[in-house]
Amino acid sequence: MIREMKTLLSVAQLGTFVAAGNRVGLTQSAVSAQMRSLEQAVGTPLFERTGRTATLNAAGQRAVRMATEILQIYERLCTPEQPDGYHGSLTLGAIASAQTGMLPAALVHLRETAPQVQTKLVPGVSLNLLSAVDAGELDLAIMIRPPFAVPKELRVELLAQEPFVLICPLDLPGDDPLQLLRDQPLVRYDRHSFGGRLVSNFLREQRIEARAGLELDELDAIVRMVAAGLGVSLIPRAGLWLQQPARVRVLELGPLTFHRELVLVLRHAQHRQPLIQLFRQCLGGTGETADQIGGDALTTRRHSPS
Structure with a gap:
């Protein structure tokens, strides 16, 4: 039910199944199916449905509060308390100016925080990096914001202007x-x-x-x-x-x-993974701007x- 609860929070934050689907990378019908599954699991309707609209009822609002608590506990459960608790690999794409700009300090921070993690850096231009993230070949990429809408499965986070x-x-x-x-x-x-x-x-x-x-x-x-x-x-x-x-x-x-705009691009389905979150924290702590270098x-x- 973790995935369904995450979708429920997106619905509560954004107000519609369509908007929530765009955030989590699902169609409107898939969001509806997840919400029906969640309602069956808890044994009560969570929405007042009128025509094509669905509004959280009192049980739904209570479910949102409890789902928030459950997901916070779940994230703590998935996050190692010690640096040697992080394992695995991270495949990262980056444009040239990021490789010589904000990235080195972030990678040093990552190595100090999680020395067991193996990192692979893939250079490239923004369009190719975007395609690689979309295809699942990269975990995330630092690139220039595309001048067009990205696939709904992808998440774009602003790093710098x-x-x-x-x-x-x-x-x-x-x-x-x-x-x-x-x-x-x-x-x-x-x-x-x-x-x-x-x-x-x-x-x-x-x-x-x-x-x-x-x-x-x-x-x-x-x-x-x-x-x-x-x-x-x-x-x-x-x-x-x-x-x-x-x-x-x-x-x-x-x-x-x-x-x-320099942005971080990753898949919605992965943005809460502990290793991804750790890297974002390392990236946010570099403390350097172009004007300082x-x-x-x-x-x-x-x-x-x-």
């Missing part, structure tokens, strides 16, 4: 980001990537026809290309601390600033485009 900035060679004159984008070749963040689509949207909104230049997906390579004098680029600020030796000039976009290698100016 990273502002985009314009970068240019140190010796290139000019402080107007929009004018530099119009005048200079663009070292373009791959327009097929999730982050690159944000750049394309920005250029379209500003009615800028970018001059042909390089197009690539690796942020550290983009920084190096710009530092070498091959053009200017719009990248998330996180990419600036990937290459400490590369010196570039940074222009912020002021009120035109847009962001990419690599600042000495940059020359930054603020600009408010007209």
Whole structure:
């Protein structure tokens, strides 16, 4: 009945079988079947059903309170009290900037907390990582938020928002980001990537026809290309601390600033597993942001485009 009680709490929180199904990765009919099974187990109706609507009755509200207590006890039962109680493996996917950003500190924390756990890191771009999580090949992935709805079986949790900035060679004159984008070749963040689509949207909104230049997906390579004098680029600020030796000039976009969102993607069915929860705690405790890393290698100016 653990699964049914989890679904009951989702119904209580979200108000409808459809919304609860989307959260836990079930169809509306499957949620209905679970609720009927739970009602049979407890021996009383939990909902007042009118047409296509179902509202928790007094017994249902009592069941929600008790199910909350039972699930809290169940989670404590499944969570080891000692670090050596965690066993098994964790297969984790991550985009490049996460591998050199928030992930190392999180993995150190995980190893200290659960030394018996084996971790496998799989690099990749966001679209491929999303597909791998959906297919069950990865337990979870750190990636850029997709610009479309993810399968209902997947859960997306926000980790960080990273502002985009314009970068240019140190010796290139000019402080107007929009004018530099119009005048200079663009070292373009791959327009097929999730982050690159944000750049394309920005250029379209500003009615800028970018001059042909390089197009690539690796942020550290983009920084190096710009530092070498091959053009200017719009990248998330996180990419600036990937290459400490590369010196570039940074222009912020002021009120035109847009962001990419770094998210954790996993399956709804797994998000309460003790090892998954432990990793999320380790990830949340890294305490580092892009602005805290690599600042000495940059020359930054603020600009408010007209």
